[in-house]
Amino acid sequence: MNSWLLAAVLPWGVGAVVGRVGPRLARRVHPATATWCLTLVAFGVAAATAIGAAAAAVALVRPALWDASLPAELGLHTPGRVATVLLIGLPVLAALAAGIPVAWSAVNDLLAAKASWRRARPVDGVLIVDDPDPEAYAVPGRQGLVVLHTGLLAALAPVEQEVVLAHERSHLDRRHYAHVLLVRVATWLNPTLRSLAASIAEQVERWADEDAARAVGDRTVAARAIAKAALARSAVRSGRRPVARREPVLRATAGDATARATALMSPPLPAGRPLLVLVAALALALPVHSGWGAHAVESAYQKACEQFSQTVHGDAARR
Numbered sequence: 456m457n458s459w460l461l462a463a464v465l466p467w468g469v470g471a472v473v474g475r476v477g478p479r480l481a482r483r484v485h486p487a488t489a490t491w492c493l494t495l496v497a498f499g500v501a502a503a504t505a506i507g508a509a510a511a512a513v514a515l516v517r518p519a520l521w522d523a524s525l526p527a528e529l530g531l532h533t534p535g536r537v538a539t540v541l542l543i544g545l546p547v548l549a550a551l552a553a554g555i556p557v558a559w560s561a562v563n564d565l566l567a568a569k570a571s572w573r574r575a576r577p578v579d580g581v582l583i584v585d586d587p588d589p590e591a592y593a594v595p596g597r598q599g600l601v602v603l604h605t606g607l608l609a610a611l612a613p614v615e616q617e618v619v620l621a622h623e624r625s626h627l628d629r630r631h632y633a634h635v636l637l638v639r640v641a642t643w644l645n646p647t648l649r650s651l652a653a654s655i656a657e658q659v660e661r662w663a664d665e666d667a668a669r670a671v672g673d674r675t676v677a678a679r680a681i682a683k684a685a686l687a688r689s690a691v692r693s694g695r696r697p698v699a700r701r702e703p704v705l706r707a708t709a710g711d712a713t714a715r716a717t718a719l720m721s722p723p724l725p726a727g728r729p730l731l732v733l734v735a736a737l738a739l740a741l742p743v744h745s746g747w748g749a750h751a752v753e754s755a756y757q758k759a760c761e762q763f764s765q766t767v768h769g770d771a772a773r774r
C-alpha cells in the first residue's frame with residue numbers, strides 16, 4: 456500500500472476503534488488520567504487525519520498537474536516547494552475550519568451566560584447572582600469566574616456549597632474547557648471520534664468532583680452535594696432556557712448526577728499511569744506516521760521536478 460494511502464486511511468481506522476473502546480476504558484481509571492488520555496488520543500487522531508488527507512490530496516492531484524506540465528506553464532519551477540506549502544497549509548486550514556464552529560458555539564454560550572449577570576459584581580472570582588434557577592458554572596477567561604445562583608445556594612448546606620465552589624474552581628484551575636474544546640475540534644476533523652466528546656464532558660465533571668471531595672475532605676458530603684444540586688435543578692421547571700446549553704461554561708449540575716455521586720461513594724479509581732504513557736506514545740506516533748506519508752509525497756514531487764528539469768535542459772542542449 457502507498458505510504459500516503461496508509462497515512463490517509465489509518466487515522467479513520469484508529470478513530471473508529473478509539474471511539475468504541477475509549478469511553479469504556481476511560482471509566483476504569485482516575486478521571487484526570489482519563490481526561491488526558493482522551494485529549495491526547497483525540498489530538499493525535501485528528502492531526503493524523505488532517506495530515507493524511509493533505510498527503511492523499513496532493514498525491515492524487517500530482518499526476519494531473521504534472522502530466523499537463525501545468526507547474527512549468529504557471530511558472531512553478533519548484534513544484535516540490537508547492538507540495539510542501541500544500542502539505543503544511545491544508546492541515547492548518549482544516550484545523551482552522553474545524554475550530555470556527557466550536558469557537559462560535561463557545562462564544563454564544565459565554566454571551567448567554569454574561570447576559571444573565573450583567574449587573575452583578577464578582578468578589579474573589581466568585582459571582583453570586585440573585586436567580587432562583589439552581590445553577591452554578593465556571594466561566595473560563597484570563598482570571599476565570601465562578602457563578603453561583605442564589606437558587607442553588609438556598610438548596611445546599613454551607614459545606615455542600617463549598618463542594619460546588621471547589622468543583623467549579625477545579626474546572627478553571629485544570630483548564631477543563633481547553634480539553635473539552637480540543638476534543639470537539641477533533642470530532643469535526645474526524646467524526647469517528649464523536650463519542651469522545653460526550654466521554655470527555657463526563658470525565659471533566661468526575662475530575663472536578665474528585666477535586667471537590669479532596670477539598671472538603673469527605674467523599675460522602677461531596678456525593679450528597681452533587682446529588683442535591685442535580686435534584687434541585689431537575690425540580691425547577693421554569694420553562695426558561697438554561698444559562699449554558701453546552702459544556703464550555705462548565706456547570707456543577709452537568710452530566711449524569713447519579714453516576715457521579717455513585718463514583719464518589721466508591722473508592723477512588725487507580726491512577727492508570729501506564730495507560731497514559733501508552734496512549735501518549737500512540738497519540739504522538741499517529742501524526743508522525745502521517746507526516747512520513749506526507750514526506751513521501753513531497754519526495755515524489757521533488758523527484759518529478761528534477762526529472763522534468765533534466766528533460767527540459769536535455770531538449771535545449773540537443774537543439
Ligand SMILES: [Zn+2]
Binds near residue numbers: 626659706707708709
Ligand atoms: Zn462541573
